[in-house]
Ligand SMILES: Cc1ncc(C[n+]2csc(CCOP(=O)(O)OP(=O)(O)O)c2C)c(N)n1
């Protein structure tokens with residue numbers, strides 16, 4: 002097949018759509034993450050709302066063409082509000098048979114699949130465990146399949162440029178991207194600029210990539226198999242300066258902001274673990290802000306060095322995922338007992354044990370709440386989307402510093418790796434953070450005196466003359482701070498520590514249900530399921546259902562009006578990616594209500610379609 | 624530490640108001656007293672001194688020193704102290720730890736803190752037993768030792784703390800008997816002066832659960848015969864009459880007597896604590912007769928916090944970012960109008 006630009010067919014139709022879900026899949030080496038990111042950024046800059054989710058194999062270098070070596074990137078773009086990376090696909094771009102096989106199920110019937118026919122060789126079909134070629138055996142007849150010899154077309158486009166075969170084959174992802182750009186009426190400029198900048202010192206590679214992307218673009222325009230293109234108008238997002246962020250970056254940046262706002266230096270003690278490691282990767286870059294990021298020998302050293310840094314006066318945090326949180330349990334107790342401000346971030350993944358490291362789950366809530374010896378309440382909060390990880394990392398720091406207690410911040414693999422537009426917050430728009438630091442001229446107040454309202458103890462930092470003191474894990478006397486085994490003192494101190502955490506409810510916002518203040522069904526969720534639950538409730542609310550969505554960001558303590566919210570709905574369903582951990586907590590706290598449950602533990606997010614079906618039957622049952 | 628002259632402190636300035644609760648006769652008292660004597664001599668401001676410990680009898684230490692302090696959790700003192708030092712390198716950070724605390728539950732932190740070489744001072748209270756939990760064998764208990772958890776004798780071969788430390792690339796290792804406060808005081812001062820992680824092993828008698836375990840080396844009556852107290856640059860001489868010494872015989876250390884076999888003082892080995900090659904230090908650590916005390920190894924190298932500070936300065940001077948807004952609004956941003 003040759004490409005003749007002069008033979009452009011009559012101008013094709015343009016169809017308006019509100020939103021589409023596209024997934025690019027291929028071999029780990031096919032550059033699918035880059036392709037997806039480029040499409041996302043271009044769409045965001047065009048003004049669409051976007052949400053993405055990468056899906057890569059857990060093997061670092063999986064064998065080429067294998068089913069488990071498939072790497073994917075899903076993006077959901079729209080002129081309407083986009084809250085999740087999307088369920089079913091409008092378009093699948095499959096660079097090889099393995100990619101097709103592992104992703105076909107997600108494509109909506111009747112929708113489009115673009116394949117690189119050059120990769121459907123006997124060997125690759127075998128590796129993908131196809132007995133017959135799906136392009137020939139009729140198994141794809143329910144889809145609109147666009148067969149393109151991408152590798153050969155790429156090779157032809159680059160003829161004479163003097164590139165080696167490997168570099169040529171490697172740029173075929175840009176052919177696919179060019180096609181998709183044309184199909185969705187996207188401008189290539191952002192990507193062309195990107196290559197020019199990235200390969201400033203390898204102009205030949207920049208040229209090759211722009212050549213291939215343009216070739217793909219014009220090929221799609223010409224190809225009769227693609228009868229029309231789609232237009233997705235810009236969405237109506239609030240005015241401002243945006244950027245695309247994933248949850249782990251947003252988390253890291255939230256801590257940077259909190260450090261600057263509080264006037265403290267940021268310390269991170271961490272040990273690598275999927276999917277939390279990218280927070281470490283991000284923070285180690287920021288030595289220019291004086292960030293002290295310490296890769297420790299294990300999770301215990303991660304958190305105990307964090308406790309040391311908090312004692313010495315830093316905004317001190319530690320980041321981990323489920324198994325790491327288990328290792329940190331004893332030390333969280335020490336931070337609670339010594340009343341030092343630390344933040345523990347747990348980017349949840351599929352458990353138990355090593356579980357599903359690269360998949361998402363919400364099954365560490367009870368561990369965060371209760372996974373320690375003794376009576377040891379700590380603040381537990383959860384972020385709910387990639388961008389709001391920024392806000393909750395900031396909030397976790399603020400609560401820790403102002404209340405002198407450890408805070409556990411829960412995120413999960415889904416929002417940590419997913420990305421969406423973030424309306425950039427300037428440091429001047431963030432609330433103040435006022436740590437409870439005392440200095441030697443704070444007459445009469447010692448390290449063991451408390452704030453009357455919050456009960457936070459004073460923070461006396463080493464280096465401050467006159468405030469020398471000792472803290473530790475042993476019970477201390479309420480007034481002097483000295484070690485005490487007195488029974489009544491112990492009970493009193495236990496109550497004070499609990500009350501201190503409970504009083505945080507006076508400093509946090511109300512729980513405000515979305516879409517309905519009262520009604521037939523209240524959908525309750527927490528953490529990273531916000532997007533799916535929000536989408537389902539939004540759709541049903543539009544259809545006239547009396548349904549509301551209450552999403553918990555504050556889990557310990559909860560907002561003071563929680564019971565009031567519950568009382569205004571006929572039914573309550575708690576939806577979680579676990580076997581019912583928040584419902585367990587709610588049942589203990591609010592036993593006057595019935596909590597129905599909707600649970601899923603497949604390492605996958607909720608499907609909005611499934612959620613709506615469930616909610617509809619619940620409402621109908623009356 | 625900084626230019627401001629440090630006020631003259633006394634023993635009492637560092638003594639806390641807490642009642643000391645070790646068993647009467649425990650060497651921990653000697654260590655505490657030596658420390659309280661050493662601290663005023665260190666040219667460190669009281670408010671800059673931080674003691675961190677784990678759990679054990681020995682880990683009660685921070686309560687008895689009037690400085691900043693934290694009694695942590697079992698085994699984690701070195702890690703907590705690392706965080707303190709990284710957060711504020713101006714502090715003089717001390718770790719008080721036991722043989723179980725440092726080498727059993729805290730073994731991982733112990734080797735890594737030595738490898739990283741932060742400027743910390745670690746005092747290892749080695750009593751070859753778990754004191755606080757009432758007498759189980761520890762990673763330094765000797766073979767055959769009868770304890771509450773080895774009533775028929777210990778079958779687990781012990782660590783030699785110094786050997787483990789050298790293996791972990793320790794830059795400073797010293798050993799001292801728990802009954803020699805004068806030498807101990809001096810050692811503490813030297814350890815504070817040393818830039819890098821200093822490890823001081825104190826042979827600490829536990830009168831209750833392992834009484835006399837070091838008597839053969841430390842008892843006043845035999846000490847001079849049994850111990851070789853090394854000093855950098857000095858010949859390796861010991862014995863009541865200063866008549867014995869060490870020479871190298873092939874690959875082993877040999878004890879010789881001055882005046883016998885034509886041996887003169889100048890034939891003896893001269894202690895070089897600053898020698899980077901650790902082979903001699905290793906041999907001295909493993910010697911049982913004489914038992915070597917004093918600073919066996921003292922090799923300065925840049926500390927972790929120095930390396931970090933240098934790198935941070937470098938990154939800062941090459942960066943356009945000084946406020947987080949610079950970062951947030953940099954790169955791929957776009958306007959929604
Ligand atoms: C996690 C944990 N495990 C076990 C203990 C019990 N424990 C406290 S101290 C100790 C051993 C102390 O021995 P060592 O470190 O040699 O100190 P010593 O008492 O001899 O000074 C043990 C096992 C504990 N406090 N915490």
Ligand code: SF4
Pocket residue numbers: 644645646648649650651680681750754755828829830831832
């Ligand atoms: S048990 Fe042993 S180590 Fe502990 S205080 Fe008593 S004598 Fe000292």
Ligand SMILES: [Mg+2]
Pocket residue numbers: 679721722723748749750751752753754761
């Ligand atoms: Mg001991």
